[in-house]
Amino acid sequence: xxxxxxxxxxxxxxxxxxxxxxxxxxxxxxxxxxxxxxxxxxxxxxxxxxxxxxxxxxxxxxxxxxxxxxxxxxxxxxxxxxxxxxxxxxxxxxxxxxxxxxxxxxxxxxxxxxxxxxxxxxxxxxxxxxxxxxxxxxxxxxxxxxxxxxxxxxxxxxxxxxxxxxxxxxxxxxxxxxxxxxxxxxxxxxxxxxxxxxxxxxxxxxxxxxxxxxxxxxxxxxxxxxxxxxxxxxxxxxxxxxxxxxxxxxxxxxxxxxxxxxxxxxxxxxxxxxxxxxxxxxxxxxxxxxxxxxxxxxxxxxxxxxxxxxxxxxxxxxxxxxxxxxxxxxxxxxxxxxxxxxxxxxxxxxxxxxxxxxxxxxxxxxxxxxxxxxxxxxxxxxxxxxxxxxxxxxxxxxxxxxxxxxxxxxxxxxxxxxxxxxxxxxxxxxxxxxxxxxxxxxxxxxxxxxxxxxxxxxxxxxxxxxxxxxxxxxxxxxxxxxxxxxxxxxxxxxxxxxxxxxxxxxxxxxxxxxxxxxxxxxxxxxxxxxxxxxxxxxxxxxxxxxxxxxxxxxxxxxxxxxxxxxxxxxxxxxxxxxxxxxxxxxxxxxxxxxxxxxxxxxxxxxxxxxxxxxxxxxxxxxxxxxxxxxxxxxxxxxxxxxxxxxxxxxxxxxxxxxxxxxxxxxxxxxxxxxxxx
Numbered sequence: 001x002x003x004x005x006x007x008x009x010x011x012x013x014x015x016x017x018x019x020x021x022x023x024x025x026x027x028x029x030x031x032x033x034x035x036x037x038x039x040x041x042x043x044x045x046x047x048x049x050x051x052x053x054x055x056x057x058x059x060x061x062x063x064x065x066x067x068x069x070x071x072x073x074x075x076x077x078x079x080x081x082x083x084x085x086x087x088x089x090x091x092x093x094x095x096x097x098x099x100x101x102x103x104x105x106x107x108x109x110x111x112x113x114x115x116x117x118x119x120x121x122x123x124x125x126x127x128x129x130x131x132x133x134x135x136x137x138x139x140x141x142x143x144x145x146x147x148x149x150x151x152x153x154x155x156x157x158x159x160x161x162x163x164x165x166x167x168x169x170x171x172x173x174x175x176x177x178x179x180x181x182x183x184x185x186x187x188x189x190x191x192x193x194x195x196x197x198x199x200x201x202x203x204x205x206x207x208x209x210x211x212x213x214x215x216x217x218x219x220x221x222x223x224x225x226x227x228x229x230x231x232x233x234x235x236x237x238x239x240x241x242x243x244x245x246x247x248x249x250x251x252x253x254x255x256x257x258x259x260x261x262x263x264x265x266x267x268x269x270x271x272x273x274x275x276x277x278x279x280x281x282x283x284x285x286x287x288x289x290x291x292x293x294x295x296x297x298x299x300x301x302x303x304x305x306x307x308x309x310x311x312x313x314x315x316x317x318x319x320x321x322x323x324x325x326x327x328x329x330x331x332x333x334x335x336x337x338x339x340x341x342x343x344x345x346x347x348x349x350x351x352x353x354x355x356x357x358x359x360x361x362x363x364x365x366x367x368x369x370x371x372x373x374x375x376x377x378x379x380x381x382x383x384x385x386x387x388x389x390x391x392x393x394x395x396x397x398x399x400x401x402x403x404x405x406x407x408x409x410x411x412x413x414x415x416x417x418x419x420x421x422x423x424x425x426x427x428x429x430x431x432x433x434x435x436x437x438x439x440x441x442x443x444x445x446x447x448x449x450x451x452x453x454x455x456x457x458x459x460x461x462x463x464x465x466x467x468x469x470x471x472x473x474x475x476x477x478x479x480x481x482x483x484x485x486x487x488x489x490x491x492x493x494x495x496x497x498x499x500x501x502x503x504x505x506x507x508x509x510x511x512x513x514x515x516x517x518x519x520x521x522x523x524x525x526x527x528x529x530x531x532x533x534x535x536x537x538x539x540x541x542x543x544x545x546x547x548x549x550x551x552x553x554x555x556x557x558x559x560x561x562x563x564x565x566x567x568x569x570x571x572x573x574x575x576x577x578x579x580x581x582x583x584x585x586x587x588x589x590x591x592x593x594x595x596x597x598x599x600x601x602x603x604x605x606x607x608x609x610x611x612x613x614x615x616x617x618x619x620x621x622x623x624x625x626x627x628x629x630x631x632x633x634x635x636x637x638x639x640x641x642x643x644x645x646x647x648x649x650x651x652x653x654x655x656x657x658x659x660x661x662x663x664x665x666x667x668x669x670x671x672x673x674x675x676x677x
Contacts, residue, residue, distance in 0.1 A: 262365030298339035
């Protein structure tokens, strides 16, 4: 097969979902007159994503087997001086893998949505949004320049705003989407500063040209400081990743985004949007390798996120929020890997996590459907016998999440822990202990949810009226039955669970060799092995996926995970009174976790008030006093006063003007005589 890829074929990958989105969004809604119904709307959008997935899979085969590559401009928008602004695609191992992950998970979510949003009034609008999101994410991962990267970056943020606030009559959903939008703007401000610095000092927006000049950038200092320019660029870029990938302290938007329908939780907040920051840092590895300061900063931020967001998952009772905090913690793991220069490991965990976390989110949605839209895990129990497919797929996803040997999550998570252990950067020690303790925490809260939902005493007939509030997830198409006996979800819901369960189990075993220790990412990710030897050390220890699974029995990681599972089993099935006593004994700690470290309180009562005060000061002091009062009105008053004086001189009498001329001539003569002396 040819070693090059077709531009027209690649162009079909993002354009097919875009076409489906436009058809459903225009002709399937009141905006376009509702020309097509629900069946045609979901058919066109699913067909668009299916086409994108098939081409992506073919592209992955060409890249992995035949060594095909693509890096060309598709459309040149404008040239300003020597700065080219264009649309172009870069397809290598990293891009091809991301294309397949995005399109496959999106395809599963599209199919799942048929059952989940069955009678929702915004059915067609929802399909238009998720297809538009798929288009935006594909444009992001396929870009070969910073302009297109930023376009895709902002587009996924915009569509996530629309999806989180999909139920726009629900105040909490509107608050959540506004919160996500504002927090991401903070990160995006740093991101665009980083891109601006690259454009200013490298004189290009192209990845390839920027990386070629990376050595020259590394020699420059940021004007007016002793900081290296490349360090400032990398930290600015990573601040963008902190917002998009929900890293501390810009993580606060992600748990609240669960206010949107469950399918978007799987699509946006598990598999694609939140991993955009991880992908971006991996893509920028030639720049980040030049700054140990930036890498240490990434290590510490990732460690804080991985551990402390996991603690919050322990006390959550909403089934979706437990999975949401799990996502935050796992994003921290990926970020830690990036800081250790194990970019391929971070991307590997991104891929495995996409499958099992999408599975867990969709399984949580299936439970919500089967439980007649009760989301509180305290009022579930014994669901296993009523929902066998949801139960077994949830179990497989949970085993993958906690890193059970031979499951996909085991290979990526263990590789992260080993890579951090081998790193010698400042902050690596803290990060190692954080990810190690995080193993126990992850196992504990994951199986706390699993045991409370699927095992133990049936509690779904004891839901208090105030607890069972359908407004928690307003689906008018689901009727509140008089009884609350769970039921298995329809095939359009369970089929995606089964299809996601398969890669959640085997994808790690099958791909760890070529992705981490082969040449799959050879021209996509750059690592300076002399300065950052973590991956080189891991390669010495690797002897195949089977041997790696056996080796796990001699490491503390497996036993920490087992301890977490065992403790959750004892506390929530054997001795359910114990968690209540512990919460009472450690009330201050429980309140700290319940209030999410008071980050929301700080943002709302300190930062928001400070921003409001600054805004009022700029308005009253700057706009009203200085601009309106001094500059605009003040200049008008000065002109008026001057005009009033000059008006008195213009009397209209000739002898007044003659006197003025004589006085003027006298003054000029006196001045010249004085100069002559």
